[in-house]
Amino acid sequence: xxxxxxxxxLQAAPVLLGISIITFVLIYYLPADPARMYAGPSAxxxxxxxxxxxxxxxxxxxxxxxxxxxxxLQGDLGFSYRKQTAVTELILNxxxxxxxxxxxxxxxxxxxxxxxxxASAVARGRWMDRLGMFIALLGVSAPPFWxxxxxxxxxxxRVPIFPLGGAGSLAHLVLPALTAGLGGAAWxxxxxxxxxxxxxxxxxxxTARAKGLSxxxxxxxxxxxxxLNPIITMAGMDIPWFIGGVVLVERxxxxxxxxxxxxxxxxxxxxxxxxxxxxxxxxxxxxxxxLIDVVQALADPRIRHSRLAASG
Amino acid sequence: xxxxxxxxxxxxxxxxxxANLTAPYVERAPVEVGYFARVWRxxxxxxxxxxxxxxxxxxxAAALLAEILAPYDPAEQxxxxxxxxxxxxxxxxxxxxxxxxxxxxxxxxDLLSRILHGARVSLLVGVLANALAVTIGTLIGSVAGYFxxxxxxxxxxxxxxxxxxxxxxxxxxxxxxxxxxxxxxxVVIGAVYWxxxxxxxxxxxxxxxxxxxVTAARALGAGRRFILFRHILPQLVPTIIVxxxxxxxxxxxxxxxxxxxGIGVQPPTPSWGGMIQQxxxxxxxxxxxxxxxxxxxxxxxxxxxLLGDGLRDALDPVQSGKL
Numbered sequence: 001x002x003x004x005x006x007x008x009x010l011q012a013a014p015v016l017l018g019i020s021i022i023t024f025v026l027i028y029y030l031p032a033d034p035a036r037m038y039a040g041p042s043a044x045x046x047x048x049x050x051x052x053x054x055x056x057x058x059x060x061x062x063x064x065x066x067x068x069x070x071x072x073l074q075g076d077l078g079f080s081y082r083k084q085t086a087v088t089e090l091i092l093n094x095x096x097x098x099x100x101x102x103x104x105x106x107x108x109x110x111x112x113x114x115x116x117x118x119a120s121a122v123a124r125g126r127w128m129d130r131l132g133m134f135i136a137l138l139g140v141s142a143p144p145f146w147x148x149x150x151x152x153x154x155x156x157x158r159v160p161i162f163p164l165g166g167a168g169s170l171a172h173l174v175l176p177a178l179t180a181g182l183g184g185a186a187w188x189x190x191x192x193x194x195x196x197x198x199x200x201x202x203x204x205x206x207t208a209r210a211k212g213l214s215x216x217x218x219x220x221x222x223x224x225x226x227x228l229n230p231i232i233t234m235a236g237m238d239i240p241w242f243i244g245g246v247v248l249v250e251r252x253x254x255x256x257x258x259x260x261x262x263x264x265x266x267x268x269x270x271x272x273x274x275x276x277x278x279x280x281x282x283x284x285x286x287x288x289x290x291l292i293d294v295v296q297a298l299a300d301p302r303i304r305h306s307r308l309a310a311s312g
Numbered sequence: 313x314x315x316x317x318x319x320x321x322x323x324x325x326x327x328x329x330x331a332n333l334t335a336p337y338v339e340r341a342p343v344e345v346g347y348f349a350r351v352w353r354x355x356x357x358x359x360x361x362x363x364x365x366x367x368x369x370x371x372x373a374a375a376l377l378a379e380i381l382a383p384y385d386p387a388e389q390x391x392x393x394x395x396x397x398x399x400x401x402x403x404x405x406x407x408x409x410x411x412x413x414x415x416x417x418x419x420x421x422d423l424l425s426r427i428l429h430g431a432r433v434s435l436l437v438g439v440l441a442n443a444l445a446v447t448i449g450t451l452i453g454s455v456a457g458y459f460x461x462x463x464x465x466x467x468x469x470x471x472x473x474x475x476x477x478x479x480x481x482x483x484x485x486x487x488x489x490x491x492x493x494x495x496x497x498x499v500v501i502g503a504v505y506w507x508x509x510x511x512x513x514x515x516x517x518x519x520x521x522x523x524x525x526v527t528a529a530r531a532l533g534a535g536r537r538f539i540l541f542r543h544i545l546p547q548l549v550p551t552i553i554v555x556x557x558x559x560x561x562x563x564x565x566x567x568x569x570x571x572x573x574g575i576g577v578q579p580p581t582p583s584w585g586g587m588i589q590q591x592x593x594x595x596x597x598x599x600x601x602x603x604x605x606x607x608x609x610x611x612x613x614x615x616x617x618l619l620g621d622g623l624r625d626a627l628d629p630v631q632s633g634k635l
């Protein structure tokens with residue numbers, strides 16, 4: 001298992017390298033002048049040029065890139081022009097909030113999505129199935145920031161149960177987590193329904209039913225373990241989108257996470273901060289992908305054996 | 313991955329009419345014609361797909377006829393469009409007729425007119441960005457899948473890197489660098505969204521390239537490009553149609569998200585996401601500023617999703633389990 005994990009981490013290195021190069025090149029061609037941003041609007045031309053030289057911005061692209069990567073590998077993501085703080089520090093402060101929101105969102109996805117999907121499959125073709133799938137398709141189609149504002153209006157303002165934004169307590173997390181998770185829940189419900197239907201039509205389920213196993217028993221003993229695999233695969237493909245959703249949710253609820261930081265960085269053309277947030281979120285995406293592959297291998301002995309064989 | 317097959321035999325049997333029961337199978341019309349005729353027949357029987365299709369037609373009509381349908385100029389600021397203390401006016405009836413059917417926004421502009429005009433931007437971006445994404449994705453996926461070798465490794469590695477970018481963040485960065493305009497947004501969304509299509513197409517082409525009909529064509533001396541365009545790409549048509557529809561839904565959503573974050577379509581051009589962003593600070597006193605543009609986004613995305621799901625079932629009933 002460890003050999004497999006090690007191999008996956010090594011495979012991730014070129015992907016991350018590619019991401020850093022693409023982002024760096026994109027930002028290099030940014031029309032805004034980072035030295036001027038750093039110096040401020042009232043600085044003289046000489047000051048700007050001195051800063052440009054000091055920051056190494058007068059160097060060719062590849063020199064700037066290798067210097068940047070040398071520092072990144074030592075954990076130094078540079079210095080934010082606008083916030084006058086180390087980028088690493090800014091990002092580290094935000095990560096716990098984004099992780100809390102992600103965790104809450106995924107919990108909402110699973111707690112709502114999986115049971116609805118199973119119930120729909122069991123009641124296939126009946127009104128409950130149709131209603132469930134209709135709502136699920138609406139949920140997939142609703143913009144998350146809009147859902148968030150509706151939740152804020154009804155559960156924060158009209159019926160003041162939850163705070164109107166910000167962070168600090170568990171109550172602050174409820175609405176953002178619901179918003180981040182509802183769209184995904186609808187998606188998982190659809191996936192879970194079709195995967196449950198596939199499993200319900202297999203021979204081993206027919207055999208189980210024939211020997212007298214109840215519907216509930218069939219679901220717990222046969223459907224859940226077998227449906228897990230495609231669901232985990234889905235989760236892996238979902239991550240980059242989920243993080244996109246988190247960016248929007250953080251904006252709606254003024255949640256002080258990584259996504260908000262990224263939006264602020266892009267709005268103020270804070271080059272080191274843009275680079276830092278894009279690279280760190282990409283690292284999170286890539287490593288969540290590895291984590292999901294590992295979880296999948298642990299959950300499914302067939303995959304575990306084939307992957308172990310490949311890495312041995 | 314299972315391959316989409318244009319296999320006529322299954323449904324052919326069930327739909328054979330009494331008149332040609334005696335006719336031998338081989339004398340039927342060419343497969344292509346029959347295939348799409350049957351797809352259309354299946355689609356027409358699918359009630360939710362038809363609802364989606366009708367909704368899509370209505371939304372397209374609303375966008376095309378916005379000039380005629382909109383009661384007012386979307387940019388006109390009405391003096392009676394704001395309350396005496398400068399607040400947006402809700403939908404109210406005056407002399408049995410609505411002055412502003414959906415109310416006004418914070419600048420005293422008619423919300424309904426702005427929503428109708430907003431449909432133009434949403435559809436324009438959704439359709440064109442998706443056309444671009446499908447083109448790039450099909451090209452990269454099929455070239456990588458068919459030619460194989462070093463090209464395959466290179467292209468699929470690149471796809472993998474692009475997939476690891478958080479989609480929305482990448483789009484935001486690109487738009488911010490290139491300065492937001494409708495055309496830039498179309499290009500950027502197309503440039504970040506093609507990866508999914510490339511992966512799907514790649515999987516199908518890899519499964520197709522060693523099939524007997526490809527080997528037969530090669531044995532007859534057909535060139536690689538000829539085989540790719542004449543034998544492989546036509547097999548991908550169902551996939552392209554399905555993604556060409558479902559992708560519009562996703563791209564309408566991405567455009568709305570970018571505009572909501574203020575990095576998308578810029579005022580004064582009315583866009584649904586931008587309208588929600590501007591209405592957000594009034595959501596307590598004037599919730600309609602958020603509710604109606606959001607409903608428009610949801611209905612549009614919903615309609616394309618319904619139609620796309622229906623098309624997938626109709627184009628490939630075997631794989632989607634409806635047969």
